[in-house]
Each structure stands twice: as structure tokens, then as C-alpha cells.
Amino acid sequence: MQIHPTVLLGLGSNLPWQELSSQALIGAALEGLAEFAHGPVVCSPLYRTSPVDCPPDSGDFVNAAAVMRAREGLTPTQLLAGVKRLEIAFGRSLNSVRNAPRPLDVDVLAFGDVEMRSARLTLPHPRAWQRAFVLVPLNDVAPDFVWPGKGLTVKQLLRRLDSNENVQRLPAACSQP
16 A cells, blocks of 8 residues: 555535534535645535435535545545544534435545445445545546546546436535634
């Protein structure tokens, strides 16, 4: 494994939490992710996206993607534990219905070229390459990243995607709250 592997993350929110909007929650998550990074965490523009595989009446999401180099010695499992702590710190319920509305969702999409499957983590993310709400923002920050197990770049995966998802770029950018 590389010393500082490239990590791809998907961020989303469709519920405000306390005084923070979905946009601000994503910014706050980026600030929290910095502890796991070797160097900057680079974020895509924000997108308003239609819910996918969510309970009825789920609202639209605000989504973004981030790319960073992992801090030395960080494992995928340690990163997952860290993003789960971030989600809980920003109001995510541990006992929620699958894909229910939530203040913050952070997915580890890829960790370098690691391919793994455990009870808690599958890398690369098993469905990310099939979702416009993931690939569109990822294409902004990591278009040439080669998806492990697919041998295709993010840009190529996006070109091949057949999706009816609604993904609209927002004028706001990722920023700290």
C-alpha cells in the first residue's frame, strides 16, 4: 500500500442540524476530515441531488465529493471509524432506517487501490460507480482516478453511466461553517 494513498469520499446531507444547513454541515465535515489527511482535503462544488433508494418523501440531498491523501499509517478501518464519529457528532442517529433523511452522511468511496470486504467496510464502495450523485462531484476533483476493480477512470465511469438522477450544481461552494 502507498504511504499516502488517495482517498475518495462522498458527503451528503438532507436535514439541517441545530443551526447548520446541509451546506454548512458538509463544510464542517471537511474540517473534521482534515485530521485524517496528509495535506489539504479538496472538495468538489456542491450539488442538489434527488434521493436514491430512500424512504418515500425523503427530501433532496446536498452532495459533494472530497479527495485527500491519507495521513501516514491510516488504515481504511480507522478512517471509517473516524467518519462515523463525525456523522454522530453532527446529529446522525445510529438507529435510523436505511437511507433515511440525515444531517450528515460520509462514505469512504475508495482508499487508494485497496479492495476489501468486511462486515463493516467494502472498498471500493460497491455502488458508487453506478450513481450520478457520486460520480458527478467526483469528476470535479478526481476525474483521472482509476476505480479499483474496474480499470476505468471516474470520468470514463461517468460517461458510461445511464441514470435518471437529478444532479444540479449549486452556486455555493464547499466551505467551513
